[in-house]
Amino acid sequence: MILHDYWRSSAAYRVRIGLNLKDIAWKSAPRDLRTGEQRAADYLAIAPQGLVPALDTGAYVLTQSLAILEWLDETHPLPAFLPPDAAGRARVRAMAQAIAVDIHPINNLRVLKVLKADFGAEQPAIDAWVRHWIDEGFAALERMAPDTPFLSGDAPGLADICLVPQWYNAERFETDLAPYPRLAAVVSQARALPAFADASPDRHSDAG
Structure with a gap:
């Protein structure tokens, strides 16, 4: 998986933790928010809000950190991010x-x-x-x-x-x-x- 992120982005930091907890191999594709790389046309084509993170799963691209984390939990159930009840x-x-x-x-x-x-x-x-x-x-x-x-x-x-x-x-x-x-x-x-x-x-x- 490829994670479009920025090193100091809280939202991207969350997804990095989530991927690590699930023991999923991933690579970083940095987007420097200080220089506006997140607003480049090639990035807006895959992440229309121009925000990080965006996770390229190989089949599709996911955005919004909480949505990505819940997707990870649904597709890779262990260890669980949410209680059973x-x-x-x-x-x-x-x-x-x-x-x-x-x-x-x-x-x-x-x-x-x-x-x-x-x-x-x-x-x-x-x-x-x-x-x-x-x-x-x-x-x-x-x-x-x-x-x-x-x-x-x-x-x-x-x-x-x-x-x-x-x-x-x-x-x-x-x-x-x-x-x-x-x-x-x-x-x-x-x-x-x-x-x-x-x-x-x-x-x-x-x-x-």
């Missing part, structure tokens, strides 16, 4: 979406560029914006987190796959993470696993 699946999806739908979209690069270019926001204000929404989301997740090793249960799953990249972003923007000890414990355990460690932006071939 309906209530458990809803709970894990809720935590994943609290990150991927509520925190991440208003803090991604294209939004921050608009804040600066169209609304005149200076970098300190942009950094404060990012931290505000991370804090609001993490405060809720800290309350939602179950008393299990991972957000998804005894093994990492969809919610953990979303949490670790967002935690990386929180660190980048120097967010005070002390108020979130339960989340910190989950992140620490996840990062100790090769599937998460190998997907880290710092280990990406385009890092820098």
Whole structure:
């Protein structure tokens, strides 16, 4: 499989983790978001939104990280990203979406560029914006987190796959993470696993 990604994209980071957890061989096709490569005509032909990630399965191209992760779970059932019961699946999806739908979209690069270019926001204000929404989301997740090793249960799953990249972003923007000890414990355990460690932006071939 070929993953069109960017080394520091949270959404692409999620899919790298998912592919690694499923032990699926894949290759990176980097798209540098800083230079606008994601808006090139050849890429828009396969990913009309001009966003990363996009996963070329060999048969078709998938976009949107959560959709890709659920496809991976349906086509490669083990290890499962979601619990076996309906209530458990809803709970894990809720935590994943609290990150991927509520925190991440208003803090991604294209939004921050608009804040600066169209609304005149200076970098300190942009950094404060990012931290505000991370804090609001993490405060809720800290309350939602179950008393299990991972957000998804005894093994990492969809919610953990979303949490670790967002935690990386929180660190980048120097967010005070002390108020979130339960989340910190989950992140620490996840990062100790090769599937998460190998997907880290710092280990990406385009890092820098």
